[in-house]
Amino acid sequence: MFQNALEWIVGHGNDLLWSYVLIYVLLGLGVWFTIRTKFVQFRLFGEMFRLITEKKDEKDGISPFQAFTISAASRVGTGNVTGVALAIGIGGPGAVFWMWVVAVVGMATAFIESTLAQVYKVQDGDTFRGGPAYYMEKALGLRGLGIVFAILLTLCFGFIFNAVQANTIKESFSSVFSIPDWAVGLVLIVLAATVIFGGVKRIASVTQFLVPIMAVLYLAVTAFVLVVNIGEVPAMIKLIFQEAFGLREAAGGA
Incomplete structure (x- = not known):
């Protein structure tokens, strides 16, 4: 009975949110930040590449490129494969259009979040600590909310997201190579622990090496699929725009 009640609360709470x-809050804020920053995602697009390649003394922390690779490592993965497939499955080809829209306005939101994290960061020895929990406390004066956010973030990224990623990797290796689940899990634990317990600099060093390889392979596969099916690309783009404007498509994309 307790389990059924818990499932009902989680299910209805998830649907409500x-x-x-x-959806409306995030899109609305994205549009608001886009206007208030005078379309920063387009206006400073070139500046982004200049800053990423900027050199920095290793004693001062990680380089801009390493910060970029850490961020990219947390974004390119299961969501780009299963998430997109699920969105198209729910909303049809038109959902792709709304993913484009969310991505564009989401850049402004991400810019504001990152800026606030820089403004309200605190020094911790030779490095810095910051993020939403810090500007909730320092900018809004809501230390309690910052603590709740930090706890939920730890649970989300420490357990839930990692469980999803690990399960996806396990399913792939089990189905293709028939490797036992426990063996895949053990290897993942060892590899992850080796990186994480080395601190942020080791994480940055690993992502600096792996992310460019991952990104190139990802783009190469995408380019290959487009080239092989080049004759279908115009029809695909037309279909995306034709089926974009509807509640089902918008919900799927969101």
Whole structure:
């Protein structure tokens, strides 16, 4: 009975947040930040590449490129494969258009979040600590909310997201190579622990090496699929725009 009640609360809470609250709040804030920053995602696009390649003394922390690779490592993965497939499955080809829209306005939101993290960061020895929990406390004066956010973020990224990623890797190796689940899990634990317990500099060093390889392979596969099916690309783009404007498509993309 308790489990059924818990499932009902989680299910209805999830539907309420993602169907009626978060979609409109996130899109609305993205549009607001885009206007207030004078379309920063387009205006400073070239500046982004200049800053990424900027050199920095290793004693001062990680380089801009390493910061970029850490960020990219947390974004390119399961969501880009299964997430997109799920969105198209729910909303049809038109959902792709809304993913484009969310990505564009989301750049402004990400810029504001990152800027606030820089403004309200604190020094911790030779490095710095910052993020939403810090500007909740320092900018909004809501230390309690910052603590709750930090706890939930730890649970989310420490357990839930990692479980999803690990399960995806396990399923791939089990189905293709028939490797036992426990063996895949053990290898993942050892590899992850080796990187994480080395601190942020080791994480940066690993992502600096792996992310460019991952990104190149990802783009190469995408380019290969487009080239092989080049004759279908115009029809695909037309279909995306034709089926973009509807509640089902917008919900799927969001």
